[in-house]
Amino acid sequence: MATLTHPTGKIEIAPTVEVRDHDDLARVYTPGVADQVERAAADDSVVPRVTGVGNRIFVVTDGSAILGLGDVGPRAGLPVMEGKSVLFKRLAGIDAWPLPLRSRDIDDLVRTISDVSIGVGAINVEDVAAPRCFELVRRLEEELDVPVFHDDQHGTAIVVLAGLRNALDVVGKDLSEVSVVISGAGAAGSAVARLLLHEGARRIVVCDSEGALHGGRDLDGEKAWLAEHTNRGGLTGDLSDSLQGADVLIGLSAPGIVDEAALRSMNDDPVLFGLANPDPEFDPEVAGGREGAVVATGRSDLPNQINNVLAFPGVVRGMLDAPVRRVDNVVMAAAAHAIASSVETPSREEIVPDVFDDGLVSRVAAAVAGCAHGLSDLTRDRPAPPAR
C-alpha cells in the first residue's frame, strides 16, 4: 500500500497488529472488539488494559507563543508539536499526538481540552503565551482527571534547578545563601522563581523588561505574586542594577540584553545561565572569560546546554507510569535531582548530563513516579543541600 502513504511530516500511526486476512479483520475490528467494549463498559478501569489510552498524551497549543517566534497561530506551530511528538516516542516510548486548537478564549480552551482528555493519560500544554498559560494550567489542573504538564513552566524549572544545583556545587555556594537574579517574568521565569523558593532560595530578584519586580510597581496576577514573594530587599532599577553583586543570573528573556559591564559587576565565581533562544542573554565568550564563572546556555554547540529535552520525556513517562496526579514543586524537585545526580562529577564544563545519557529518562521517570508512591520524603521540604 506504499503508493497510498503520504510521508509528509515527522510522525505517523503504526498499527501494532496485523490485518492480512478475514480472521485478522474480525479480531481487530468487529465483531472481535465487542468483548473488550462490553468489559470496558462495565468497568472503566479495564480501558487502560485493553487500549493504549494510558500511554497517550496530547501536545496542546493555541499557537500564541511558538518558540521565540511569538503568536504565529496553532497550525504554524505544528512542526514544533510534531518534533515534540518524535522526542516523546524516541526517548520515552510515549505516544504524543499534536493537538493545535483554534480557540483563544480560555473558557473554550479548558472546555475543549477537558472534552478530549478522556482519551489520553496526560495533557502536555505547549507554547501558550503568558499570562494566559498560568490560568489555563491552573484551571486544567482543577478540572481534568489526568495530569497536566506545561513544559514552558514545569520543564524549564526542572532543568534550571538541575543545572543550578550542580553549578553551585562547582563554585561551592549554597542555594539558601546566594543572590539570584532571574531575567524574564513569563511562564519560565515565574516557574523557576517558585521552584527555587520551594527549594530554599531566599534572595531572588525577578526582572521583566521594565526592571526588577517590587511592591512599589503596579502589578497584577503572577507578577504581583512574584513581587510579594521575592525581592525582600525592595530592589528597584533595571536588570543591570539587580545584577550588581549577584551570584546567579538565570536568563529566560531575550538575546544580548546583558552587557560585559553588568557581568563584571556580579559577585566572584558567578553562575551565568543565558537560556534565551536562539542566542543567550550575554556573549558566551565574554561570560566564559569571567574568572571562576560557570556558564550555561540553550545552545548545542557550547558546553552545558540547558535543554528541556533533559526533563520532559522522563517526567511525563513517570507521570503516566505512576500515575502522578499533579506536577507540583515536590515532583519537579525530584526530577531535577534525578537529572543533576546523573552527572557523576559536576565541573565547569559539565553541570548537566547529555540528552542521550543512557538511563537518564528511566531515572527521571522513576523519581517522578516515586512521588506518587510516597517515596518522595527524601526530597519533600528538605533544606537546600550544603555545598559539597
Place this chain on the structure above:
Amino acid sequence: MATLTHPTGKIEIAPTVEVRDHDDLARVYTPGVADQVERAAADDSVVPRVTGVGNRIFVVTDGSAILGLGDVGPRAGLPVMEGKSVLFKRLAGIDAWPLPLRSRDIDDLVRTISDVSIGVGAINVEDVAAPRCFELVRRLEEELDVPVFHDDQHGTAIVVLAGLRNALDVVGKDLSEVSVVISGAGAAGSAVARLLLHEGARRIVVCDSEGALHGGRDLDGEKAWLAEHTNRGGLTGDLSDSLQGADVLIGLSAPGIVDEAALRSMNDDPVLFGLANPDPEFDPEVAGGREGAVVATGRSDLPNQINNVLAFPGVVRGMLDAPVRRVDNVVMAAAAHAIASSVETPSREEIVPDVFDDGLVSRVAAAVAGCAHGLSDLTRDRPAPPAR
C-alpha cells in the same frame, strides 16, 4: 528504550525521522523547526507540505451507539476506534487518531470538534446515536473547513448501493422499477433511503419498529422527511405488511425480525440484505432457500458480506487526496460504483468484492477524488442503469 514502551492497545505513534544524536535533535526539534514555523506562519498552505496534517483524521465518538451495544460511553468505545484506526492505516495509509469525547450536548460536540479540526484533514464521526448524529453531521458540515465522514450514514449507504447494483444486475431488475423495503430508520436506514432516491429508486418504504413510515404518523425530523419523500403508495402496517410483493429487503435493524412467511410473500427473485449485527434480520439458510434470491449479510462466514470496510478506507483516502469538501450523494454514488465495478462478473455468490481485493481502495479513492475534480459527470444525476 524497549523497557519504556507500553504495547497495550492496537496503535502507536511511529516517528518517520531518527533522533540518534545532537544534529538530529537540532533538526527535528529546535532550532531546526523554526524555519518551517516561520514559513507556515506566513502562508497557511505551507502547513500540509511540512507536516502530516493532510493525511490525518480524528475518529470521533461520544460513545452513544457503539456497535450494536448501544450507549456504553466514549471510553468503552476506544477498542472500536483503535480497530478503525488500524484499518485506516493498513488499508489506506491514513493516520487516524481515536478521539472519544466526554460531551453529549450537541453544541459542545460541535464546538470541540471544530476546535480540534484545524489539526487534521478530515473528521470521521463514528457510532453517534440517531437522531443526534443527523444534526451533528449537518452542523459540522456547515461549520468545519475540513470534510466530515459519518461511517454509519455514508459508509453504509455506499456499500448497500454497491451491493444492490450488482444484485439487481444478477436478478435482471431495474432500480427505478423495483419495490424496496428498508427495515430501520436510524442513521444507516435514512442515508440508504436518501442515496437510493438520488439514484432513481421510486418505490421505497422505510419501516421503523412501529412499521412503515407514512404521512399519517406523528413524526418529526429525519423520519418526517422520509415519510414525505418515500412510500408514495401510503402503505401502513408493520414490516411484514410492507414486504408483501416487494423486490428488495434492506435490513438495517435487528436480528431475526423477518420470518419465513414474510420472505415468502415477497416478489420472485428477491434481493435480501440482512445487515443487522451480529446476526441478520432473517435466517440466512431460509433466505438462501428462497428460489432466485440474492442474499447478503454482515457476516464474514457467509457469501456476500456487506461490510463498511469496503468503503471507508478508500472514500476517506479520496477525500484527503482531492480534497473533497463534502460527502454528498454524488460522492457516495461514485464510491459505490467503484466498489460494484470491482466485481468482474457479479453472481448470486459474489455481488461485492473482497475487502482485501487488490486495488479496491485505490479505485474507490480515485472515484471519490474525481468528484472534486469535476470528473463525476458520469455519475452525477445519471438514471439508474438498465439491467445488464
